[in-house]
Amino acid sequence: QSVLTQPPSASGTPGQRVxxxxxxxxSNIGSNTLSWYQQLPGTAPKLLMFGNxxxxxxxxxxxxxxxxxxxxxxxISGLQSEDEADYYCAAWDDSLNGVVFGGGTxxxxx
Amino acid sequence: EVQLVESGGGLVQPGGxxxxxxxxxxxxFSDSAIHWVRQASGKGLEWVGRIxxxxxxxxxxxxxxxxxxxxxxxxxxxxxxxxxxNSLKTEDTAVYYCTRRDCSGxxxxxxxxxxxxxxxxxx
Numbered sequence: 001q002s003v004l005t006q007p008p009s010a011s012g013t014p015g016q017r018v019x020x021x022x023x024x025x026x027s028n029i030g031s032n033t034l035s036w037y038q039q040l041p042g043t044a045p046k047l048l049m050f051g052n053x054x055x056x057x058x059x060x061x062x063x064x065x066x067x068x069x070x071x072x073x074x075x076i077s078g079l080q081s082e083d084e085a086d087y088y089c090a091a092w093d094d095s096l097n098g099v100v101f102g103g104g105t106x107x108x109x110x
Numbered sequence: 111e112v113q114l115v116e117s118g119g120g121l122v123q124p125g126g127x128x129x130x131x132x133x134x135x136x137x138x139f140s141d142s143a144i145h146w147v148r149q150a151s152g153k154g155l156e157w158v159g160r161i162x163x164x165x166x167x168x169x170x171x172x173x174x175x176x177x178x179x180x181x182x183x184x185x186x187x188x189x190x191x192x193x194x195x196n197s198l199k200t201e202d203t204a205v206y207y208c209t210r211r212d213c214s215g216x217x218x219x220x221x222x223x224x225x226x227x228x229x230x231x232x233x
Binding site for chain 2: 002033035037039044045046047050051052054056086088090092096097098099100101102103104
């Protein structure tokens with residue numbers, strides 16, 4: 001059971017817009033910024049979003065992030081087959097004094 | 111180019127020990143906090159702990175699941191961080207990643223990750 005809650009799966013067809021939610025509490029998302037990671041099979045995670053809604057250089061603007069209170073979401077517009085991957089949210093938790101991750105969401109492009 | 115390369119993984123019996131290394135290059139290692147994150151096969155990411163820089167007194171913090179069994183250290187002269195794992199349990203079986211945590215403007219995140227090293231705890 002992960003501290004941050006994500007749906008285990010999400011899906012969409014090419015060109016569609018999909019969102020992945022991440023729910024936490026006042027000690028993590030509520031008081032610290034969130035980052036998102038994309039993980040392709042057999043590879044290390046890749047930073048997709050930081051500071052709730054900031055994209056690192058090289059990440060397409062099809063990806064966007066938002067946060068409100070103790071919840072956050074990652075949106076992917078213009079879905080492409082290469083977006084098929086696992087997505088994780090993460091934040092520092094002040095109570096646990098450590099980083100907490102969501103359980104991950106497997107995105108399938110139909 | 112920033113690189114993090116883990117090594118030292120392998121097969122170990124329950125109750126045994128293993129020491130992982132994380133060799134860094136391409137950045138000022140001594141200024142950086144290094145975190146360890148693990149991932150069991152088919153499962154999600156789990157934060158293991160961190161070791162901060164000399165400026166932050168090499169402070170360490172561990173996840174509850176490994177506290178008292180795992181110890182993080184570093185040798186800045188060798189640009190290498192270590193994860194000493196003792197009293198290993200079958201549930202410690204996972205790919206272990208080292209990663210550098212960057213902080214800017216009040217926000218922190220993991221940009222650079224190693225390729226991971228597999229630890230298998232089994233009899």
